[in-house]
Amino acid sequence: MSTESAVAKTSATQYGPDGFGRTAKRWLSNSGITVGGLLLLLILFSTLIGPMLLPHDAFDQSLVHRLKPPVWQGGSFEHLLGTDHLGRDYLARLLWGGRISLLIGFSTIVVAAVFGTTIGVLAGYFGGTIDLVARFLIMVRLALPAVLIALAVAFIAGPSLQLLIIVLGLLLWDRFAVVARATTLQLRHTEFVVAARAMGCSNLTIIRRDILPNIGSQLIVIGTVELANAVLIAAALSFLGLGVQPPLPDWGLMISEGRQYLLFSPYLITLPGVAMMLLVLAVNLLGDGIREVTDPEAKGR
Amino acid sequence: MGRYIFRQSLLTLAVLIAVSIVGFILLRASGDLALRIAGSEAMADDVERIRVSYGLDQPLPVQYINWAWNILHGDFGRSLFFPEQVSTLIIQRLPITLGLALLGLLLALVIGLPLGVLSALRPNGIIDRVVLAVAVLGQAMPPFWFGLLLIITFSVGLGWFPVSGADTWLHLVLPSTVLAIAVMPTIMRLTRSGMIDALRADYMRTARAKGLMPLTMLIKHALRNALVPVVAIATVQLGSIIGGSVVLETVFGIQGLGYLAWESINRADYAVVQAIVLVLGAIYCLLTFISDVLHALLDPRLRDT
Numbered sequence: 001m002s003t004e005s006a007v008a009k010t011s012a013t014q015y016g017p018d019g020f021g022r023t024a025k026r027w028l029s030n031s032g033i034t035v036g037g038l039l040l041l042l043i044l045f046s047t048l049i050g051p052m053l054l055p056h057d058a059f060d061q062s063l064v065h066r067l068k069p070p071v072w073q074g075g076s077f078e079h080l081l082g083t084d085h086l087g088r089d090y091l092a093r094l095l096w097g098g099r100i101s102l103l104i105g106f107s108t109i110v111v112a113a114v115f116g117t118t119i120g121v122l123a124g125y126f127g128g129t130i131d132l133v134a135r136f137l138i139m140v141r142l143a144l145p146a147v148l149i150a151l152a153v154a155f156i157a158g159p160s161l162q163l164l165i166i167v168l169g170l171l172l173w174d175r176f177a178v179v180a181r182a183t184t185l186q187l188r189h190t191e192f193v194v195a196a197r198a199m200g201c202s203n204l205t206i207i208r209r210d211i212l213p214n215i216g217s218q219l220i221v222i223g224t225v226e227l228a229n230a231v232l233i234a235a236a237l238s239f240l241g242l243g244v245q246p247p248l249p250d251w252g253l254m255i256s257e258g259r260q261y262l263l264f265s266p267y268l269i270t271l272p273g274v275a276m277m278l279l280v281l282a283v284n285l286l287g288d289g290i291r292e293v294t295d296p297e298a299k300g301r
Numbered sequence: 302m303g304r305y306i307f308r309q310s311l312l313t314l315a316v317l318i319a320v321s322i323v324g325f326i327l328l329r330a331s332g333d334l335a336l337r338i339a340g341s342e343a344m345a346d347d348v349e350r351i352r353v354s355y356g357l358d359q360p361l362p363v364q365y366i367n368w369a370w371n372i373l374h375g376d377f378g379r380s381l382f383f384p385e386q387v388s389t390l391i392i393q394r395l396p397i398t399l400g401l402a403l404l405g406l407l408l409a410l411v412i413g414l415p416l417g418v419l420s421a422l423r424p425n426g427i428i429d430r431v432v433l434a435v436a437v438l439g440q441a442m443p444p445f446w447f448g449l450l451l452i453i454t455f456s457v458g459l460g461w462f463p464v465s466g467a468d469t470w471l472h473l474v475l476p477s478t479v480l481a482i483a484v485m486p487t488i489m490r491l492t493r494s495g496m497i498d499a500l501r502a503d504y505m506r507t508a509r510a511k512g513l514m515p516l517t518m519l520i521k522h523a524l525r526n527a528l529v530p531v532v533a534i535a536t537v538q539l540g541s542i543i544g545g546s547v548v549l550e551t552v553f554g555i556q557g558l559g560y561l562a563w564e565s566i567n568r569a570d571y572a573v574v575q576a577i578v579l580v581l582g583a584i585y586c587l588l589t590f591i592s593d594v595l596h597a598l599l600d601p602r603l604r605d606t
Contacts, residue, residue, distance in 0.1 A: 136315070136316070136319070139312075139316045139589075140316055140319040140320055140323060142585070142589075143316055143317070143320045143582045143585045143586050143589070144320055144323060144324060144578070144582060145544035145545075145577075145578060145581040145582065145585070146544070147544070147545055147547050147548065148544070148547055148559075148562055148566075148574075148577065148578060148581065149324065149327055149328075149578065151547065151562075151563070151566050152327070152328055152331075152566050152574050152578075153327055153328075153331040155337070155566050155567065155569070156328065156331045156332035156333075156334060156337055156569075157331040157332040158332065228440075228441070232443050232444075235443055235445075235446075236443065236444075236445055236548045239445055239548070240547070240548065240551060240563065241567075242566075252443075252445075255445070255446055255449065259449070262449070262452075262453060262457065263457060266453050269446070269449050269450070269453065270450065270453075272446075273442075273443060273446035273447075273449075273450070276443050276446065277438075277441045277442055277443070277446075278441075280440070280441040280442075280443075281437065281438070281441040284437060284440060284441060285437070288437075
């Protein structure tokens with residue numbers, strides 16, 4: 001798409017008679033948003049509703065039915081994706097595991113976004129010493145080996161879901177801060193901010209009314225990147241035994257439990273990985289799409 | 302340039318000190334370390350004895366200063382499990398982790414750079430779309446899972462490569478592939494966008510008008526400019542690969558720094574964990590420093606800021 005038509009489209013959406021409709025149309029014509037969004041909706045829907053519709057519970061063990069292969073490898077339709085080493089239905093566990101991944105992902109980015117955006121906006125808006133401190137904090141955070149620290153803290157404090165979310169949130173805020181700072185820096189000298197200040201608005205009002213709404217779309221894009229990141233890191237921690245604890249079904253934990261049966265039941269490992277890949281893929285596609293739509297210069301990058 | 306390097310090195314040092322403090326506090330303050338060392342079935346007396354004999358009963362600042370003072374004298378403390386000094390352990394394990402990370406990065410560059418250039422030549426062409434799809438898939442794959450898949454297919458199924466360890470070159474093929482796939486998307490995307498910008502620039506039109514050979518033009522003028530951010534990112538990526546070595550080394554059973562860290566965490570061998578956090582932080586700081594200096598050498602505008 002050429003730059004002119006992108007500009008024309010943007011201005012049309014702003015000044016056109018039917019602004020909302022055109023915006024919606026522009027968003028929906030982006031393949032990343034439609035494909036990624038639909039996939040994410042599908043995952044959300046099936047993980048939230050799915051476990052209730054299945055005949056098997058994710059926690060019901062049955063030693064008679066252990067390690068039943070999936071239906072395409074000679075299993076029965078009773079257990080579509082087979083069963084694990086304790087005879088629990090694998091499909092039910094996969095869907096339940098999706099709930100946990102989504103819970104971890106979304107809660108983590110809320111923590112990270114609040115923390116990172118606060119630091120970034122303050123640094124960009126006030127500049128000076130605050131900016132210096134914020135930049136230093138970001139550098140320190142980047143130099144800390146995140147996975148290692150999360151593992152060590154989980155071991156010492158005893159692994160739990162809440163701890164996992166807090167630790168990951170406090171380790172993944174840096175990109176929010178970087179982007180919020182850079183964007184606020186650009187906005188600080190725009191006419192509408194200067195005008196608001198001349199009108200006597202307080203700093204808090206300016207940040208709330210003029211700055212935050214204008215950095216929202218960038219933050220959403222970062223949010224998708226970090227959501228994918230959080231899901232992957234949390235899975236890695238669970239895989240190493242210091243994230244989500246059994247008997248809860250987490251995808252990383254399921255892969256780690258399946259390692260012993262790698263030789264004869266590789267589906268125990270492949271299926272949770274594919275599920276994770278689909279989730280991350282959906283979130284990444286959606287994020288790329290939102291960036292393309294909200295930032296015409298990023299088109300084709 | 303001298304002043305720039307001096308200022309950056311001071312900053313790097315400050316970051317490193319901060320990293321050591323934050324790492325120290327996180328490891329000591331997130332729970333009762335003495336209890337973890339003694340194990341959950343230990344008697345209260347034993348826990349107290351451990352606390353006193355390892356100096357864990359002292360206030361946190363005192364503990365930190367003692368620890369930092371010893372490190373400045375080259376003493377990283379003793380492991381609770383291994384007979385060797387912690388520094389010896391780290392020197393033994395570090396080359397494996399570094400070598401693997403370098404190999405992975407090299408592989409990613411060798412594949413990622415040409416693919417990035419190829420897709421920039423025809424944006425939205427067939428090659429570009431295929432490359433982009435591969436990049437998106439590569440980014441979505443959890444590395445430890447991809448490693449296991451490779452083991453299932455190539456080690457267990459086909460028997461081409463050993464399942465675990467790092468004794469021969471054959472051992473390193475699968476883990477470095479996993480690293481390369483994880484890093485390649487970033488390198489490819491950056492090369493591509495850099496090349497697209499460079500190909501559009503005025504000096505490229507001049508070069509074309511001068512009648513330069515397309516290949517000379519591409520490599521000498523465009524690629525050189527597109528490479529600046531790639532070089533910077535590659536150094537930083539090397540740092541994060543080394544920092545993230547825990548997961549990969551556990552999957553492949555490679556006795557590097559990451560594996561040592563994981564073993565030590567599970568044994569509450571805190572002296573080793575503490576030292577590894579510091580070493581990984583230092584490596585990252587050093588690499589960012591090198592990347593900044595390289596960046597400033599290649600782009601003089603950055604030196605004044």
